[in-house]
Amino acid sequence: MSKLRFALIGCGRISKNHVGPLTEIPGAELVAVCDLVPERAQVWSKKFGIPSYTNYHTMLTHEQIDVVSILTPSGMHPFHAMDIMRRCRKHVVIEKPMALAWDDLAKMKATADECGVKIFPIYQNRYNKAVQQVRADLLSGALGKPMLGTVRVRWCRPQRYYDRDPWRGTWAMDGGALTNQGIHYLDLLQYLVGDVESVTARIATQLVTVEVEDTAVATLKFKNGALGVIEVTTAARPDDFEASISVLAGKGTAILTGIACNQLSTYTLDPSAAAKYSEEFPDAYGFGHWAFFRDVITDLQNQCPHPISFEEGTRAIRLLNSIYRSAEDNREVFLDDGLPSHNLGKPDSKLSALYETPITTE
DSSP states (O other): OOOEEEEEEOOSGGGHHHHHHHTTSTTEEEEEEEOSSHHHHHHHHHHHTOOEESOHHHHHHHSOOSEEEEOSOGGGHHHHHHHHHHHHOOEEEEOSOSOSSHHHHHHHHHHHHHHTOOEEEOOGGGGOHHHHHHHHHHHHTTTOSEEEEEEEEEOBOOHHHHHTSTTTTOTTTTOOHHHHTSHHHHHHHHHHHOOEEEEEEEEEOOSSOSSSOSEEEEEEEETTSOEEEEEEESBOSSSOOEEEEEEEETTEEEEEETTTTOEEEEETTOGGGTTTTOOOOSSTTOSHHHHHHHHHHHHHTTSSOOSSOHHHHHHHHHHHHHHHHHHHHTSOEEGGGOOOOSSTTOOOHHHHHTTOOOOOOO
16 A cells, blocks of 8 residues: 655654654655745755755645644644645644634534545644553553542743744743643543543743743543542743643552653552553653554554544643633633633734745745
């Protein structure tokens, strides 16, 4: 069977975790890259002998491409995804967060269905050995019924981090600590414990000058009766200190730590197995992109649906919007009501114009 041809738009830090698997795993071929900053794209162009572009419309006209990875600023993900699906009928892989505004998700799904293509949202930490083992024992009942799930992210993002790019620290394009740093943990908490019924939250901006929060806390009630606590901050100083998820269940306790929930530091069900299911990661991105792209290829070759469906990808975005809405309205918010944040993903035409690409085929 022929290889699927992939291209990237956006060649920032995360691009290496797309380039790696797309140049190494069977069934994939990286055929082109694009970035508004030509030097970023040229890094991969020179290394792998593939074309680089500054205009993705030109790239999609000149190259034979099956799937496009969208690695642009967060607030541009829906725009770029829908534009590529509508104009070129290409499948899209989307880095986190898939969207900011809750209402954009329905538009993205409708566009994909109309164009006969698929959207693949990335939550690579689901593939971690520690995560998979805890989930398996929860699903089988070996750990018992979940009673309490907690998230603690205590990282450091100083002012210079937000000052690097115009989109950072804005409601229109970025969101705050919950959206940028916390989104994977919002996903994993529900992946392990279950769907959230309601949330009560507060947010604050403590140590930086930005629109969005650098500190957030929330209490949760899950549909299965479990309770939850979320604490996410980028106001830890002077370094990153912790990123963990704890699951307390009727027959045992699991605590996942490490830079990206890659360490099973406590596992009372089988303490000797903790080391077996722990991994060493070089950075917070881990190794999950390799397995993720293998599943994309398997899906598109009509062998097996991707385990992270579009609908699965929406769960973290719904919880994210509900947390913000609770903090904005100062009340408990029920997720089934589908209430969007008042602020997250609100349009900013001047800011988005910086990242839009003129339509041309030259």
